Amino acid sequence: MDNKIVVAIGAAVLVAIFIIGGSYNSLNSAKIEVEAQYGQVENQIQRRADLIPNLVSTVKGYMQYEEKVLTEVTEARTKVLNAGTPDAKNAADGELTAALGRLIAISENYPELKSDTHFTELMREIAGSENRIAVARKDYNSAIRDYNLAVQNFPGNIFAKFFGFQPMNQFAAEESAHEVPQVNF
Numbered sequence: 001m002d003n004k005i006v007v008a009i010g011a012a013v014l015v016a017i018f019i020i021g022g023s024y025n026s027l028n029s030a031k032i033e034v035e036a037q038y039g040q041v042e043n044q045i046q047r048r049a050d051l052i053p054n055l056v057s058t059v060k061g062y063m064q065y066e067e068k069v070l071t072e073v074t075e076a077r078t079k080v081l082n083a084g085t086p087d088a089k090n091a092a093d094g095e096l097t098a099a100l101g102r103l104i105a106i107s108e109n110y111p112e113l114k115s116d117t118h119f120t121e122l123m124r125e126i127a128g129s130e131n132r133i134a135v136a137r138k139d140y141n142s143a144i145r146d147y148n149l150a151v152q153n154f155p156g157n158i159f160a161k162f163f164g165f166q167p168m169n170q171f172a173a174e175e176s177a178h179e180v181p182q183v184n185f
Contacts, residue, residue: 023159030147034168037140038086041171044136045080045093048129052077052100055122059103062113066106072099090171093133100126141170 056070063070076099079092104123107113114120148167151160160166 020159023156024163027147027150027156027160027163027165030143030150031165034140034143034147037136037143041086041133041136041140042089044129044132045089048126048133049077049080049096051122051125051129052096055103055119055126058116058119058122059107059113062110062116062119063106069099069102069106073103075099086171087169097130137171144168144170 052073056073059066060070073096076092076096080089080096083089083092107119150156151165151167
């Protein structure tokens with residue numbers, strides 16, 4: 001064989017290796033970014049969960065007859081902390097948000113609680129956590145969108161299939177979030 005042919009074949013193999021390696025690295029980087037963004041969602045959910053025991057203990061002294069709501073908040077917090085998958089954490093987080101909503105609604109019946117500075121500061125912190133969770137979810141969905149584009153668009157889809165990369169589901173609100181809340185005075 002002629003040296004030029006060997007060099008050409010070697011160059012073609014090297015180019016193919018770089019293209020395949022680059023595609024794999026690009027897909028893997030996108031997947032790692034999704035995982036990092038989900039870590040931020042978990043971080044913010046954990047932050048809120050860490051505030052809840054203080055909130056419950058502050059509220060307990062005022063709400064002697066509302067033990068059921070306090071139990072719901074505590075149980076929902078435990079579910080969030082024990083959820084293993086993004087879908088399970090999302091469902092548990094929805095339960096916790098609903099339980100906190102009930103707690104806040106009931107707190108309206110206790111003017112002395114609403115005037116407690118510790119309670120108002122905790123509520124402000126929890127509201128801030130809710131905002132941080134929303135931003136983290138938005139960033140998570142953006143990372144998934146970028147990953148899914150890399151996995152599903154040509155030529156990435158060829159390499160994704162070869163290396164076993166699958167599209168991922170974005171965060172989606174629970175069905176109950178689409179219902180209009182009922183407010184009764």
